[in-house]
Amino acid sequence: MPSTPVALGTAGGEAGAAGVEPAAPPPPRRRRVRSTQWAAIAFAAPLIAYLLLFYAYPLYRNIDLSLHDYTIRAFVQGNAEFVGFDVYAQVLGSGDFPRALLNTALFTFVSIAFQYTIGLGLAVFFRKHFPLSELLRALFLVPWLLPLIVSASTWAWMLASDNGIVNSVLGAFGVGQINWLTSPQWALVSVIIANIWLGIPFNLVILYAGLQNIPGETYEAASLDGATAWQQFRHITLPLLRPVSAITVLLGLVYTLKVVDVIWIMTTGGPGNVSTTLAVWSYREAFGTGRPDFSPAAAVGNLLILLALVLGFVYLWTQRRQERS
Amino acid sequence: MTRTRWSWKAALGLLFTAVMLFPVYWMVNVSLTRTSDLRRDPPHWFPWNPTLDGYANVLQEQLPALATSLVVGFGCVVLTLLIAAPAGYALALLRLRGAGTLNFLLLVAQMIPAVVMGMGFYAIYVRLGALNTLGGLIVADTTIAVPFAVLLFTAFMSGIPKELLQAATMDGAGTWRTFWSIVLPVSRNSVLTVSLFAFLWAWSDFIFASTLNRNGDHVPITLGIYRYIGNNTTEWNSIMATAVVASIPAALLLVVAQRYVAAGVTAGAVKD
Numbered sequence: 001m002p003s004t005p006v007a008l009g010t011a012g013g014e015a016g017a018a019g020v021e022p023a024a025p026p027p028p029r030r031r032r033v034r035s036t037q038w039a040a041i042a043f044a045a046p047l048i049a050y051l052l053l054f055y056a057y058p059l060y061r062n063i064d065l066s067l068h069d070y071t072i073r074a075f076v077q078g079n080a081e082f083v084g085f086d087v088y089a090q091v092l093g094s095g096d097f098p099r100a101l102l103n104t105a106l107f108t109f110v111s112i113a114f115q116y117t118i119g120l121g122l123a124v125f126f127r128k129h130f131p132l133s134e135l136l137r138a139l140f141l142v143p144w145l146l147p148l149i150v151s152a153s154t155w156a157w158m159l160a161s162d163n164g165i166v167n168s169v170l171g172a173f174g175v176g177q178i179n180w181l182t183s184p185q186w187a188l189v190s191v192i193i194a195n196i197w198l199g200i201p202f203n204l205v206i207l208y209a210g211l212q213n214i215p216g217e218t219y220e221a222a223s224l225d226g227a228t229a230w231q232q233f234r235h236i237t238l239p240l241l242r243p244v245s246a247i248t249v250l251l252g253l254v255y256t257l258k259v260v261d262v263i264w265i266m267t268t269g270g271p272g273n274v275s276t277t278l279a280v281w282s283y284r285e286a287f288g289t290g291r292p293d294f295s296p297a298a299a300v301g302n303l304l305i306l307l308a309l310v311l312g313f314v315y316l317w318t319q320r321r322q323e324r325s
Numbered sequence: 326m327t328r329t330r331w332s333w334k335a336a337l338g339l340l341f342t343a344v345m346l347f348p349v350y351w352m353v354n355v356s357l358t359r360t361s362d363l364r365r366d367p368p369h370w371f372p373w374n375p376t377l378d379g380y381a382n383v384l385q386e387q388l389p390a391l392a393t394s395l396v397v398g399f400g401c402v403v404l405t406l407l408i409a410a411p412a413g414y415a416l417a418l419l420r421l422r423g424a425g426t427l428n429f430l431l432l433v434a435q436m437i438p439a440v441v442m443g444m445g446f447y448a449i450y451v452r453l454g455a456l457n458t459l460g461g462l463i464v465a466d467t468t469i470a471v472p473f474a475v476l477l478f479t480a481f482m483s484g485i486p487k488e489l490l491q492a493a494t495m496d497g498a499g500t501w502r503t504f505w506s507i508v509l510p511v512s513r514n515s516v517l518t519v520s521l522f523a524f525l526w527a528w529s530d531f532i533f534a535s536t537l538n539r540n541g542d543h544v545p546i547t548l549g550i551y552r553y554i555g556n557n558t559t560e561w562n563s564i565m566a567t568a569v570v571a572s573i574p575a576a577l578l579l580v581v582a583q584r585y586v587a588a589g590v591t592a593g594a595v596k597d
Contacts, residue, residue, distance in 0.1 A: 058445025147529030
């Protein structure tokens with residue numbers, strides 16, 4: 001703040017007395033800093049406008065939806081009654097809530113645990129180059145690039161009860177028919193299996209990149225000291241990979257909490273509620289039935305954002321503490 | 326000694342890849358299976374009497390949907406680049422005040438579920454009459470890519486050597502000239518990475534398509550597949566043929582731009 005008048009003063013002085021050499025250099029720099037600041041704002045302006053219009057405003061509308069009692073008619077006319085946190089109370093008090101929360105937790109944590117473990121195993125496997133390794137690693141990306149609806153419908157067909165390939169293979173080993181998508185005890189397992197498959201490539205790529213950054217000499221020194229492969233993994237790979245692992249898990253967490261497509265296409269959250277997560281619940285209330293119920297849908301959605309933010313902050317906080325210690 | 330271990334590893338790698346890609350193979354297999362063979366138990370492991378009926382159906386029914394998806398995908402790429410590239414420049418090189426706050430908001434934006442955004446957009450579009458329009462869907466779809474794109478541009482542009490920019494300033498180039506003739510050309514790889522992801526995410530979006538464009542004439546291919554699943558549960562060869570066709574952009578991009586895909590994924594991770 002105090003620098004501004006000074007800058008103005010010197011700029012004026014410069015105009016008046018061009019001959020004063022020592023005073024001349026600072027003003028242009030000051031002026032450039034200030035004009036750069038304007039340029040910076042100009043270059044960031046589209047993004048700021050975009051965030052306000054296409055993030056903040058829809059989110060505001062969504063909060064507004066959750067605080068009013070919107071019927072379809074009120075939705076079009078815009079004259080819904082303000083009910084405060086009633087809708088939230090309703091949602092939190094409903095019998096569906098504990099189930100949806102539990103499913104969200106199971107879906108997220110089991111998916112991430114397997115995605116990470118398998119992804120890490122594969123990353124370690126691909127660390128040493130061997131014939132075809134580049135090509136095979138590239139092929140591993142395929143599941144991640146396919147549209148989710150494609151993968152989800154493929155899994156749905158593979159897990160079909162009567163003539164799905166999975167049951168057919170299991171049948172050859174003497175396992176009886178499993179109703180993967182339609183039985184209460186398997187529906188959630190099915191969508192988790194598909195989601196694990198979808199997340200492996202992402203984990204593989206990030207963890208592989210993380211491994212590339214661990215210097216090879218560390219391993220050479222360790223093997224000279226007689227460390228076994230397992231010891232190297234435990235005492236070199238895992239600790240040095242920790243920052244990358246943390247970001248992988250966080251991104252996976254944030255991403256998995258939001259998943260709707262996979263579950264919706266494979267089971268529509270059913271049978272009953274057994275594979276309904278918070279995200280799927282929200283989607284079903286708003287768009288999944290013929291009768292949209294936007295207020296509870298918005299309330300569930302906002303709770304989901306809250307959950308993601310809390311997890312995000314917990315993560316950031318533990319990161320900071322780890323860095324300090 | 327080393328040789329044998331290498332080929333042993335390659336064999337194991339092949340096995341892993343085969344297991345991982347089995348669903349993709351199965352999708353292709355089913356897409357070529359005759360309707361009469363679809364209900365066979367056990368199913369054929371490879372197409373015995375391959376048929377292209379499924380693909381014929383795709384060509385008959387899904388071409389407009391494919392065109393819609395292409396338009397939406399390219400629209401998203403353009404809009405994302407227009408917003409994210411200048412913003413990355415401002416955040417990385419122009420010492421924007423409040424850059425920290427903006428970065429934080431972008432991180433938070435990535436945590437917001439598409440379902441919630443979909444509802445907000447729906448509520449707004451109902452009033453604006455923007456439901457079932459291509460423009461409306463393009464705008465909504467860009468919300469998936471923009472925060473990521475800005476963070477990626479910022480990360481990349483921060484690494485541009487300062488000497489390069491100083492040289493431009495010495496030659497009298499203003500911020501706009503510097504951006505247009507130096508920063509952007511140097512950032513070509515990140516432009517490609519961002520374009521690739523913006524396109525793929527828009528192409529594979531289902532949530533925005535199913536909430537904002539479900540009843541219009543312009544339905545993207547993901548919704549085309551979804552409708553097949555609903556109406557047509559016996560014709561799994563057509564569904565899978567559509568799925569194969571819908572996967573073509575991903576396959577092409579993987580072959581052409583494999584490097585950028587990996588770069589993009591890891592760029593998301595480097596940023597703290």
